[in-house]
Amino acid sequence: MLRSCAARLHAVGALRGLRGCARPWARSSGPAPEFFHEDHSLPKPSWSKDMRLLFDQFMKKCEDGSWIHLPSYNYTLFQRSQDISAFIHAYLPTASKLINEEKLLQAKIFTRNFEDGLGFEYVMFYNDVEKRVVCVFEGGPYLQGMPGCLHGGAIATMIDATVGTSAMIAEGIVMTANLNINFKRPVPLCSVVLINSQLDKIEGRKLFISCNVQSVDEKTLYTEATSLFIKLDPEKQV
Numbered sequence: 001m002l003r004s005c006a007a008r009l010h011a012v013g014a015l016r017g018l019r020g021c022a023r024p025w026a027r028s029s030g031p032a033p034e035f036f037h038e039d040h041s042l043p044k045p046s047w048s049k050d051m052r053l054l055f056d057q058f059m060k061k062c063e064d065g066s067w068i069h070l071p072s073y074n075y076t077l078f079q080r081s082q083d084i085s086a087f088i089h090a091y092l093p094t095a096s097k098l099i100n101e102e103k104l105l106q107a108k109i110f111t112r113n114f115e116d117g118l119g120f121e122y123v124m125f126y127n128d129v130e131k132r133v134v135c136v137f138e139g140g141p142y143l144q145g146m147p148g149c150l151h152g153g154a155i156a157t158m159i160d161a162t163v164g165t166s167a168m169i170a171e172g173i174v175m176t177a178n179l180n181i182n183f184k185r186p187v188p189l190c191s192v193v194l195i196n197s198q199l200d201k202i203e204g205r206k207l208f209i210s211c212n213v214q215s216v217d218e219k220t221l222y223t224e225a226t227s228l229f230i231k232l233d234p235e236k237q238v
């Protein structure tokens with residue numbers, strides 16, 4: 001399973017020629033520690049029936065290669081601590097002055113650090129022809145905002161992660177410059193939703209990606225969003 005997940009991620013990278021992801025900042029090579037490799041996007045006992053059903057449906061679509069399952073880990077692409085540090089120095093020199101290098105060793109993706117079933121449960125799929133990333137997302141009980149509803153910040157986070165994945169696949173190292181969200185209906189806590197993102201256009205370093213959040217039966221439109229991502233330029237002092 002680990003081999004096939006790595007192969008799929010590699011396929012996505014190869015698809016885009018790994019633009020911007022050649023790790024020019026890396027000081028070391030070799031495998032990351034084994035415990036890092038748990039793919040959090042695979043079915044777990046805590047997943048609901050809807051989540052499992054949609055996972056199976058999308059995995060079926062992956063069989064002819066039109067869709068790709070994107071594995072997901074609790075660390076960034078730059079998982080080795082020395083890589084993270086070198087990455088920040090190369091791309092975010094202003095921020096690097098304020099970052100505690102020791103704390104950096106503990107860095108993890110915050111959506112992947114809740115206990116199973118309590119926080120963000122999600123899996124993403126990518127269609128290269130249509131330039132779409134779809135995220136199947138179930139927000140657990142620890143993500144409550146208004147009683148019985150998903151916190152808007154949790155929705156924003158997952159929208160950012162979905163459109164961000166789309167931007168990263170297209171152009172490598174990017175950051176969110178603008179995220180514009182219309183919350184149209186409250187999302188019931190612990191329900192499964194589909195986050196559909198679409199890469200609309202690329203203009204120089206700017207990527208425009210739109211997105212909506214729908215119920216599984218597609219009858220309820222919960223949220224609509226547009227986003228702007230900027231491909232980072234290591235020559236610029238951001």
Ligand SMILES: CCCCCCCC/C=C\CCCCCCCC(=O)SCCNC(=O)CCNC(=O)[C@H](O)C(C)(C)COP(=O)(O)OP(=O)(O)OC[C@H]1O[C@@H](n2cnc3c(N)ncnc32)[C@H](O)[C@@H]1OP(=O)(O)O
Nearest residue numbers: 012013021160161164165168169175176177178230236238
């Ligand atoms: C092969 C890969 C496989 C991958 C597989 C998938 C794995 C996925 C794994 C994990 C995915 C997780 C994904 C998570 C995603 C999360 C992302 C975040 O949350 S990022 C944190 C929040 N964002 C910030 O903190 C940015 C702060 N802002 C900045 O640092 C700068 O403003 C930055 C970098 C965005 C732009 O700065 P400049 O100096 O590089 O660029 P300038 O010159 O200012 O802008 C460039 C152009 O963009 C326009 N622009 C910039 N900001 C704009 C704005 N807010 N609105 C409109 N236009 C804007 C400008 O007007 C300019 O346009 P003109 O070229 O002149 O036409």
